[in-house]
Amino acid sequence: MSSVSVGILGFGTVGTGVVHLLTEEQEKLQQQSGSHIHIEKILVRDIDKTRKIHxxxxxxxxxxxxxxxxxxxxxxxxxxxxxxxxxxxLYKALKNRKHVVTANKDLMAIYGTELLQVAADHQCDLYYEASVGGAIPILRTLTDGLSADRIQKVMGIVNGTTNYILSKMNRESISYEEVLKEAQALGFAESDPTSDVEGLDAARKMVILSHLAYSVPVTLEDVRIEGITEISQKDIYYSKKLGYTIKLVGISELDDPYIDIRVSPTLLSTKHPLSSVENEYNAVYVYGKSVGETMFYGPGAGELPTAIAVVSDLISVVKNLNLGVNGHHIFLPKNEKKCKSPDSMKNQFFFRMHVLDQPGAFSKITSLLNEHGISLKKIIQEPIPNRHIAEVVIITHTVEEKLFELTYQQLKDLDVVMDVKNFYRVEG
Amino acid sequence: MSSVSVGILGFGTVGTGVVHLLTEEQEKLQQQSGSHIHIEKILVRDIDKTRKIHxxxxxxxxxxxxxxxxxxxxxxxxxxxxxxxxxxxLYKALKNRKHVVTANKDLMAIYGTELLQVAADHQCDLYYEASVGGAIPILRTLTDGLSADRIQKVMGIVNGTTNYILSKMNRESISYEEVLKEAQALGFAESDPTSDVEGLDAARKMVILSHLAYSVPVTLEDVRIEGITEISQKDIYYSKKLGYTIKLVGISELDDPYIDIRVSPTLLSTKHPLSSVENEYNAVYVYGKSVGETMFYGPGAGELPTAIAVVSDLISVVKNLNLGVNGHHIFLPKNEKKCKSPDSMKNQFFFRMHVLDQPGAFSKITSLLNEHGISLKKIIQEPIPNRHIAEVVIITHTVEEKLFELTYQQLKDLDVVMDVKNFYRVEG
Structure with a gap:
């Protein structure tokens, strides 16, 4: 049996998982790949550091x-x-005709197209399944499993930290700040959680997914990004009451030939398959022209799940090596990218406001909305005891985003309106 | 660009979908596969029949x-x-060195191992993704996406007809017979629904999934099969009350080195990801030693979803053809099969019975269960008005199946017990 040598850059959490699998599961991996896989070298920052595995x-x-x-x-x-x-x-590795497996979403979101081109030029493999959705083989699903279909929409809960925070806020009526602190203490959130809670991490994953779904060269600048830091218990309370769950959702849509990609807190109908994805789990929902609705669910991170994605990629590379077909499974963008103009976006919106609890107040609000042709799907009005104030919560029917934002600003100026809180997009 | 010729055996529902995609999506398929794909011949039963597509x-x-x-x-x-x-x-096709894509679960469940061997012997591809779960790329997930992991459990809602029937019974409190009639009228159930409602169709799919999950040569005789025809509204009512949903679930478990495969009505905790799979949708839940819980969800049948699975397989075969590597992606069973002895099976059970509503009746029942060391997880007792009878519903903790069945028989002989209804397995 042939032998294949690998070098590993990094010996942190995922690296430890990879080394664990490559040493503990040698026989299984040999059976799967057709070769003995040998670790030649591991790049570390500190040789003497105490490690979980020898x-x-x-x-x-x-x-x-x-x-x-x-x-x-x-x-x-x-x-x-x-x-x-x-x-x-990796640039150097590929130029030296070494095949590459990476788990690095930040890298692939920014330099993916460039690195894939270098790989193709040097007949090298470049696999990166672990970069999105941990152990969920979603990239293979887009490139192979559903390759015959025209994907029209990809929706992802692809950030475990924010999903953990929102799930807990939803269950336990605790504020965002408190849950974040607890998540940090438990290791579910980083000490600097910015890239997670501001939506950047999810946006990077949506770049990678969108490239494969539509075969276009997407960049991070194409993604409209909004995080979860402003979500309050009130937003969650009223969402539930109206039959929705607030999740941080990445949505990538094709309105042929235009694409639109955004990451934002979104109210999902509790009937939507994504709405029941809880805690640190990830899921990617794919809508294809012919297949309709599909969803792929699993742990979005973690030492061993991510390592399984890396080593499954490694098995594919070794198989290709044995067949002499490396470099033939590179998915370079084949179509031109056209981003949808913000002026033509449409959505349903959820928003809430405090209004004076007096005759005619509600009708002033509905008149303004009506003037702009915005029709209402769901409304709740609840008095706030002893304050002559009511809380009004509205979900609109589909409306042009631009028009909605204009109206939203005008609502703030109505004399009966005390304040208008953040608005969120609504799906389904 | 090279050209590839295909012959299609059959021009029914799925055949129509395949022909539709191959004619309407030529450009896309060419881009994906690297070849022009041409339909040379289609085998039909009647040339003059009027068809949906020309x-x-x-x-x-x-x-x-x-x-x-x-x-x-x-x-x-x-x-x-x-x-x-x-x-x-297909035997003849493979001997003539033609590659094969099939959607035929019945065939692959019975002759799969044999046909895969013929394919390997003749360096031919044999792909069959469409045979399980319609458009859900679950076979690829087992062979590629999770190839580095050790799969320990596969649970599938893999029959759309029975899931449709049970979903409707669950929502609308109608009897099995009534829902079946309605499903037949709507085309969701065959005029002879036996193979669906008795669990045979699901069992065939579990044979295919188990072969790939554990790399063992499973046959239909290895599957214990029970259908849904005995499920009553009372079973559904009490399941709900106890926090469960009854589904027809295929469960394939590895208790290394033994496997156990069964298809049976099963109470799933409403927290289990499979419990919310509704109507004609399919889903396969995979538990891997390293990845933990994953689930793959989508339409289990239908002209276009199934055709997408067939044509995605076709794209893979054409790519292999262009690379000259056909016949290298055959997954023949590599491990020996050992089936678990029925004597060592353990499960939780749900059952209900009518008992005399008199002092000491309940204690006679619990004494008998206690004698056999069977402990109870959940109990409901509800009086039946004006009849001095109560309905008792019990979910046990995990118990040896053999012991449970013995006790179940003895319960029938207790003087306070009027009748004992069917029992069902409980998950989670």
Whole structure:
């Protein structure tokens, strides 16, 4: 049986999982891939650090070139994270005709198209299933499983931290700030949670998904991004009452030939398959012209789930190696990208406001909405005891976003309106 | 650009979908596969039959050898259904070195291992994604996406007809017989629904899934099968009350080195991801040693969803053809099969009975259960008005199946017990 040598860049959480699988599951991986897989070198930051699993010190290195320039190494696994160093290393690896497996969404969202081109030019494989949705094989589903269909919409709950926070806020009526603190203490949120809670992490994943769904060269600038930091218990309370769940959802839609991609807090009807995805789980919903609704669900992160995605990619690369067909499974964007103009976007909206509890107040609001042709789907009005104020919550029918935003501003100026809270998009 | 010729066996529902995609989506398929795909011949039963889509009469044939012995044809798509003829045709096609894509679960459940061996011997591809779960790419998920993991459990709602019937019974409090009649009128159930409602169709799909999950040569005889015909509204009523949903579930478990496969009505906790799969939708839940819980959801049947699975397989075959690597993606069983002995099975059980509403009756029942070491997880007792009878519903903790069945028989003989209804397995 042939033998294949791999070099691993990084020995953190995911790296540990990968090393664990490659050592503990040798026989299984040999059966699956047709080759013995041998770890030649691992790039680390500190050789002497105490690690969860034992690995021969002589095969740890501080010098990336021990891997990137090592003629013994066939395949490079990148699990170090970060952007610029990772890009330079993989660029070098591919130029040296080493195949690459990476779990790095930040890298692939920004330099994916460029790196895929370098891989194709050098007949190298570049697999990155682990970059989106942890163990959910969603990239393969888009490129292989549903390859005959025309994908029209991809919706993803692709950030575990924010889904954990919103699930807990939904269950326990605790404020965003409190839940975030608790999530940080439990390791479900980073000490600097910005990229998660502001939606950037999810946006990067939506870039990768959109590229494969529509075969267009999407960049991060194409994504409208809004985070979850403004969501209050009141928003959650009224959403539930109206039959919805608030989730941070990435939505990528094709309105041929235009695409529209956004990440934002979204009210999902409790009948939507995504609405029951709880805690740190991820799920990607794909709507295809012919297949209709499908959904793929699983753990979005974690040492072993992510490592399974990396090592399953590795098995594919080794199989390709044995068949001599590396570099033929690169999905470079084949279509031109046209982004939808913000002026033509339409959506349903949820918003709430405090109004004076006096005769005619509600009719002033509905008159304004009516003037702009905005019709209402659901309304709740609840008095706030002892304050002569009522809380009004509205879900509109589908309306042009631009028109809605204009009207929303005008509502603030009505004399009967005390304040208008944030608005959110509504699906289904 | 190269051109590839296909022959299609069958021009029914799925065949129509396949022909539709191959004619309407030529450009997209060319982009995906790298070749122009041309339909050379279609085997039909009646050339003159009126069809939903137009296709050149001269390329319809009544003679299978026009396809199987046709030197122009590279790939045979089998969408005719049935078992013996389909087997003989595909056997001949593979011996003539034609690659095969089939949607035929009955065939693959019975002759799968044999046909895969013939394909491997002749360096041919044999793809059959459409045979399980319609458009859900679940076979690829097991063979590629999760290839690095050790699958420990596969649970499937893989029969749309029974899921439609149970969903409707659950929503509308109508009897099984009434819902079946309605489903037949709407085309959701066959005029002879036996193979669906008795669980055989689901069992065949579980054979295919189990083979790929554990790489063992499973046969239909290895599956314990129970259908849904005995489920009553009372069963559904009490299940709901206790926090469960009754579904027809295929469960395939590995208790290394033993496997256990069954299809039976099962109470799923409403927290289980499968419990919210409604109507004609299918879903397959996969539990892997490293990835934990994943689930894949989509339409389980239908002209276009099934055709997408067939044509996505076709794209893979054409890509392999262009790379010269056909016959290298055959998953023949690599492990020995050991079935778990029925004596060692354990489960939780739900059952209900009518008992005399008199002092000491309930204690007689619990004494008997206690004698056998069966402990109770949930109990409901409801009096039946004006009849001095109570209905008692019990969910046990995990117990040996053999012991439970023995106790169940003894319960019938207690003087306070009037009757004991069917029992069902409980998950989670």
């Amino acid at each position: 690995f021969d010190d002589n095969r740890l290195t501080l010098d990336p070139d021990d891997i990137l320039e090592n003629p013994k190494i066939d395949i490079v696994i990148e699990v170090m994270g970060g952007i610029e160093d990772a890009r330079n290393y | 296709f050149d009469d001269n390329r319809l044939t009544l003679d299978p050898d026009d396809i199987l012995e046709n030197p122009k044809i590279d790939i045979v798509i089998e969408v005719m259904g049935g078992i013996e003829d389909a087997r003989n045709y």
